[in-house]
Amino acid sequence: MNDFTLWYSTPAADWSQGLPLGNGRIGAVVMASSHREVWSMSEVTFWSGRIDPEHPSEGGKAALEEMRSYFFSGDYDEGDRLAKQHLQPTKRNFGTHLGLCEVVIDFEKKNSDSDEEGIFQRELDLTQALAGAFWKDDNIMIRREVFASNVDDIVASRVWSEVPGSVTFTLGLQAGTESFKVVALDDNTLEFQGQATENVHSDGTCGVWSKGLVKLVISGGTVASRDGRLTVTGADEAWIYFSVSTDYRRTDQEWATENESTLMRALEKGYALLREDHIRDYGEQYDKVDIQLGHKGKSGLATDQRIRLLEQGEGIEDPQLFALFFQYGRYLTIAGSRENSPLPLHLQGIWNDGEACRMGWSCDYHLDMNTQMNYYPTEITNLGESHLPLFRYVEDLAQAGRETARNVYGCEGWVAHVFSNVWGFTLPGWETSWGLNVTGGLWLATHLIEHYEYSQDRVFLENVAYPVLKESAAFYLDYMCEHPRNGWLVTGPSNSPENHFYPDNSREAAQQLSMGTTMDQMLVRRLFEFCLHSVELLNKDEELGRKLEEAISKLPPLQIGKKGQLQEWLEDYEEVQPEHRHLSHLYALYPDNQITPDHTPELSAAARVTLENRMVQEELEDVEFTAALFGLGFARLHDGETAYKHLSHLIGGLCFDNLFTYSKSGIAGAESNIFVIDGNFGGTAVLAEMLLQSYAGEIHLLPALPQAWSTGSITGLRAKGNAEVDIVWENGKPTSTNIHTFSPGTFTICWGNHRTILHAEAGESYYFNSELELVK
Structure with a gap:
C-alpha cells in the first residue's frame, strides 16, 4: 500500500462504507466482505422523467x-x-437520477466461520484507480480486484487464488427499478434491461431505458447458469465484465446492441491489457499533481480509524490524511467526469445510494451551490x-x-x-x-x-x-x-x-x-x-x-x-x-x-x-458544503488556522467511512445522513486554495498554510494565466518554487509581504529561492 490508498480491515456493512469506482459514465460502489461482494451500479444518463413543454406566461x-x-x-x-x-x-416530470442494479457475488464458505475470523482486507488504490479485497483462511487466500475503464468503457474484475481450483462463487443481479429484468443468455452471460421510473419526481411511466451484459470467463473449473444466476465451481481464476448502454437522447435502436460490441472488444483485448490501458489512461490525469503534507502520518492505520482520530482532535499527527482526502477528491473528479462523459457530475457525482431519490430531494443538478462546488477544484488541481x-x-x-x-x-x-x-x-x-x-x-x-x-x-x-x-x-x-x-x-x-x-x-x-x-x-x-x-x-x-x-x-x-x-x-x-x-x-x-x-x-x-x-x-445547519464554504472563505482571507479547523471538521465530522461527504439528517428535509458529493470537491478546493491562490495577475504562494502542515510539497497546481506551480516549504516558508508558464504574461508572485514581478514567456520554467528571488 501507499499513502494514497483507502484501506479497511473490516467488511463494508453498507453503501456508505463501499468504495467508489467510475469511468466518467458508469459508476460502481464496491461493498466487499470476506464471502460476499456487492457492486452498486449506476450510469450517469439513467434518469426518470422527460421533457415537458413550457407554457408562456400570461403576464x-x-x-x-x-x-x-x-x-x-x-x-x-x-x-x-x-x-x-x-x-x-x-x-410535473422533472425526474431524478436512479441507480441501475446491484451485482451480487457470493463466495463459497469452506466452513461456518464468521466473516470476522481469518484475515480480511479491502482497499482502494487512488494511484491506479483499483479496488481490491482479499480473504485468507485455512491457508487459502482469495483475491479480488475491480476497476472501471474509461478507455474501454467497461467495468472489469478478477478473482484468483494461488491454490488451483479454489475459486467458487455465484453471481446474480438485483433490481434497481420495478421494470428490471435479467435472463441468462448462456452458461456465462447475463443480460439485463430496465427503465428509470419512479413516482416521487415523475409520474412513474417515463424515463431512460438501459440494457446491459455481465460476462464470466474462467480458467479451470466450470461455470453454469440457473435461475438467472451464474455459478463458478473450482476455478483457478475468474474474470467478470460489465457493460451497459442507454437510450438517452437516442432515436435509433443501435444503443441496445452497443454494450455487446463493447464487451466483445474487451474480451478480445483480455483482462491484463484492459488493466494496463486503464492504469495508463487514468494516470495521465491523476499523476499531474503530487502532494506531501509533512513526513508524519498514520497510513499504517485503517482509513476509518484515521477519520475517528481526526474527529477526536488528533489530526495534527496525521497530515497525510488531508493529502489523502485531497487526492481522493481528484480521484472522484477523474472517476466521475471525463472529457467524453455524456453528462457532468450531479448531486452524488455519478453514483447513487437511493436516498435522495425517495424523498423531496432529487438526485439532480442544483444550480445554487451543489453543481458549482462539484467543479470548484477542477482547474486548480490540473x-x-x-x-x-x-x-x-x-x-x-x-x-x-x-x-x-x-x-x-x-x-x-x-x-x-x-x-x-x-x-x-x-x-x-x-x-x-x-x-x-x-x-x-x-x-x-x-x-x-x-x-x-x-x-x-x-x-x-x-x-x-x-x-x-x-x-x-x-x-x-x-x-x-x-x-x-x-x-x-x-x-x-x-x-x-x-x-x-x-x-x-x-x-x-x-x-x-x-x-x-x-x-x-x-x-x-x-x-x-x-x-x-x-x-x-x-x-x-x-x-x-x-x-x-x-x-x-x-x-x-x-x-x-x-x-x-x-x-x-x-x-x-x-x-x-x-x-x-x-x-x-x-x-x-x-x-x-x-x-x-x-x-x-x-x-x-x-x-x-x-x-x-x-x-x-x-x-x-452543519452540512458538507457549508463546512467547505467556511474553509474556502477563510482560506481566501489568508486565515490558515481557521480554514484548517473547518477542513478538519469536514473530514472528521461530515464524512462516512469511505470518505464520501454527507448532509446531516434533519437539515433541508433530509431523513437520514445523505451522501452529497459536493463536500468532497469543496474540501479538495479548500486545501488547494490554502496552498495556492491566483487572480488578477497575482500568484499567492502558501496564502493560508496552517501550522499542522509546516513542512511539505506540492507539484502541478494550476494558476490563472496558464501556469503550473510547484512549491517546497519548510517551517511554513517556501524554500523553492517552480513556475512553468504555457502562455506569455506578467505575474506578481506573492508570499507574505514579499512581491516579485515575473515577465513570463510561453514554454518556460522559472525557479525562485526562499527569498522569492528569481534564480533561473
Missing part, C-alpha cells in the same frame, strides 16, 4: 413590472402573491479536461433557457433558475421561497470564465464561452430595471439562495423575494465585465460593449450592514435564519475575487464578520 414583462412596483414600495406580500401567480410552475462535460451541459442549458427567458419574462437571451435535470429544465422551481433564483444558470456558466482564465484558450473563448455568456448578458440587459430610489440597475424579484429575511424590525412576516439580491449583483457584474473584456479582446460586438459599459456603471456596490457584515440583500434586512447553510453572497470572496484582503480590506473584514456570525450560531 410577461407587464406582470414583471407590476410585481416589481410592489417590492419597490415595500409591499412584499402583494409582490410575492403576483410572483407565485406568474413565476411558479407546476411540478483536471481541466474534466470540466468539459459541464460546459456541454451549460451550452444545452443555454439553448433550453431561451424558451424560458421568452415565455416567463418576455426577454432576450437565456436563463435558468435553481435546479435542472437532463431534460433541459430551466423554469423557476415550483415554490418561490426557494425556486426563484434568477442567476442559477449564470452561476453555472461562470465556470466557462474560470476555464478560460486558467487556460487562456482563445479558441475556447471565441467558440464556446463567449457565445454562451453573450446570450446570458443579453438576458440581464433586457431583464434588469433601474431602482426608483437610486438608479441602480437591479435584478428581481429573486431569492438569495435559499434564505429568508425580515423586511423591517418587527420580526414578523418573513419574506424570500426582493429586488437586487447581493448574489445576483455579484454574478451580473462578473458576467458583464468578462463579456466587455471579451468584446475588446475579440474585437467584435462594439454596440454590446457600449451597453455593457453603461450597465456596469449602474450596478450596485457591495455594501456593509449595520452589524459590520457583508449585506446579503440590497437592503440591510435581518436574517430569519442566522444559522442558514447557504453563504452564496460570499461569491465575491470565493470563487470570484471582487473581495480580497490586499485590495478590498474593508469588504474583506465584512466578509469575515459574515462568516463568524454564521459560525457562532448554536443551531448552525
